[in-house]
Amino acid sequence: MPIEIIIQPSSRHRHHYDAYLGSAHLCTSRIPFFDGARVLLSEGHDPNTPLTMRHQGSALVSLRSTIGSAAKLTVIENGRDGPILGVYEPYPLKERRRAEKLSSRRIVSEHEGSLTSGNGASLGA
Incomplete structure (x- = not known):
């Protein structure tokens, strides 16, 4: 039996x-x-399970695939070709940058804490 995703416009994100x-x-x-x-x-669903999607309030199926096939795809948009289907690739660089940003915030925070905590650290001679 197919799994059906129902979608509706998000009220929180344009x-x-x-x-x-x-x-x-x-x-x-x-x-x-x-x-x-x-x-x-x-979540462990079988990749061979049929998957459909429709908009809330509509009986029309908008998209149909299997879980595994759909999980491998994404929509790629550019100014030249318009939206096209492409192979999904996770964003390791984006995730690495996010981790580096969090790490650098932590280092700055720890460093600033040592300067303001009265532990004897000082700048200069």
Whole structure:
């Protein structure tokens, strides 16, 4: 039996959709079908399970695939070609930069704390 994702425009994020599996919120995304498939796959659903998506209040199925096939895809947009389907690649560089940013904040915070905590640290001779 296929799994059906129901989407509706997000009230919190412009140009995003809230995706639901029954009454459970699955994700909020610009591409809820593909991101929803990745969530389902990460939760242990069989990649061969048929997956459909429709808009809340509509009987028309907007997209149809299997969980595994949909999880491998994303939408790529550029000014020349418009939206096209492409192979999904996680953003390791983006995640690494986020981790580095958090790490550098922690170092700055610890350093600033040592200067203001009265522990004898000083600048200069």
